[in-house]
Amino acid sequence: xxxxxxxxxxxxxxxxxxxxxxxxxxxxxxxxxxxxxxxxxxxxxxxxxxxxxxxxxxxxxxxxxxxxxxxxxxxxxxxxxxxxxxxxxxxxxxxxxxxxxxxxxxxxxxxxxxxxxxxxxxxxxxxxxxxxx
Amino acid sequence: xxxxxxxxxxxxxxxxxxxxxxxxxxxxxxxxxxxxxxxxxxxxxxxxxxxxxxxxxxxxxxxxxxxxxxxxxxxxxxxxxxxxxxxxxxxxxxxxxxxxxxxxxxxxxxxxxxxxxxxxxxxxxxxxxxxxxxxxxxxxxxxxxxxxxxxxxxxxxxxxxxxxxxxxxxxxxxxxxxxxxxxxxxxxxxxxxxxxxxxxxxxxxxxxxxx
Numbered sequence: 001x002x003x004x005x006x007x008x009x010x011x012x013x014x015x016x017x018x019x020x021x022x023x024x025x026x027x028x029x030x031x032x033x034x035x036x037x038x039x040x041x042x043x044x045x046x047x048x049x050x051x052x053x054x055x056x057x058x059x060x061x062x063x064x065x066x067x068x069x070x071x072x073x074x075x076x077x078x079x080x081x082x083x084x085x086x087x088x089x090x091x092x093x094x095x096x097x098x099x100x101x102x103x104x105x106x107x108x109x110x111x112x113x114x115x116x117x118x119x120x121x122x123x124x125x126x127x128x129x130x131x132x133x
Numbered sequence: 134x135x136x137x138x139x140x141x142x143x144x145x146x147x148x149x150x151x152x153x154x155x156x157x158x159x160x161x162x163x164x165x166x167x168x169x170x171x172x173x174x175x176x177x178x179x180x181x182x183x184x185x186x187x188x189x190x191x192x193x194x195x196x197x198x199x200x201x202x203x204x205x206x207x208x209x210x211x212x213x214x215x216x217x218x219x220x221x222x223x224x225x226x227x228x229x230x231x232x233x234x235x236x237x238x239x240x241x242x243x244x245x246x247x248x249x250x251x252x253x254x255x256x257x258x259x260x261x262x263x264x265x266x267x268x269x270x271x272x273x274x275x276x277x278x279x280x281x282x283x284x285x286x287x288x289x290x291x292x293x294x295x296x297x298x299x300x301x302x303x304x305x306x307x308x309x310x311x312x313x314x315x316x317x318x319x320x321x322x323x324x325x326x327x328x329x330x331x332x333x334x335x336x337x338x339x340x341x342x343x344x
Contacts, residue, residue, distance in 0.1 A: 031223035068335035109184035
């Protein structure tokens with residue numbers, strides 16, 4: 001590569017940073033912290049389930065879900081670098097919006113279908129019919 | 134561009150010209166936000182697949198239950214592979230920012246190999262399941278399982294193809310602005326897939342074993 005194109009590249013690089021935009025720019029520290037936290041937050045749920053530490057399905061499920069949410073937050077901050085400054089905050093807005101839609105879609109589907117299954121149980125139908133005068 | 138800006142505004146730098154010029158090809162371009170919006174819409178595809186799997190997750194139709202067919206040590210191995218590939222991609226990005234072409238390519242290659250072993254282990258798992266008779270058409274639970282996990286695996290495969298393309302691009306053209314932008318988009322894509330995998334191993338495998 002010639003020296004002129006190298007200096008061009010350096011110019012472009014300063015322009016890039018002149019934006020003051022840190023989106024997608026991680027530091028060694030953020031990656032290492034993210035990796036360490038993720039490793040811990042992955043190891044604990046596997047350990048909880050594989051050696052059945054809590055001995056209670058409900059408690060284990062709740063703990064595993066809580067750890068997953070924590071790990072998703074760690075990944076989003078340390079690896080995806082979502083913060084309040086990136087793209088004037090729009091990445092964060094889009095992320096929060098998606099999270100809300102995601103919760104409504106998954107939570108809502110499970111809620112509705114669970115109740116639908118319960119109410120449509122064949123036994124219940126005959127039970128109601130039997131109670132009719 | 135920078136000289137024009139300096140010439141016009143003396144020693145008080147304004148960013149107007151630079152910003153207008155930079156749009157469309159720099160790392161501060163709308164491409165990054167646009168790609169992020171794409172990833173969020175991709176997350177909604179996975180939301181639909183997670184919801185489907187959640188609704189069907191107890192519809193065994195007399196077929197195998199999760200605890201009978203899932204091999205947790207294998208899933209733990211796969212999870213570790215994907216997690217390590219996340220940090221190796223991070224190292225590639227750090228090398229890119231320092232302008233080290235060879236290091237960027239090296240870490241990128243390692244990331245691609247880890248991704249390929251992830252897909253390999255997943256295909257091995259699928260092969261074992263199908264050999265046991267736990268095929269997608271066996272029950273609603275298995276249909277949901279193969280669709281959700283398969284879609285994630287397909288995304289990882291596309292990510293590997295993208296990594297290979299970037300390795301060729303880097304080899305031919307080096308670390309210019311466009312390649313840096315592409316690597317940053319790929320970075321978001323790769324880390325996003327790891328986030329989706331957190332949902333998969335938690336809701337499909339771990340909670341399936343508890344149930």
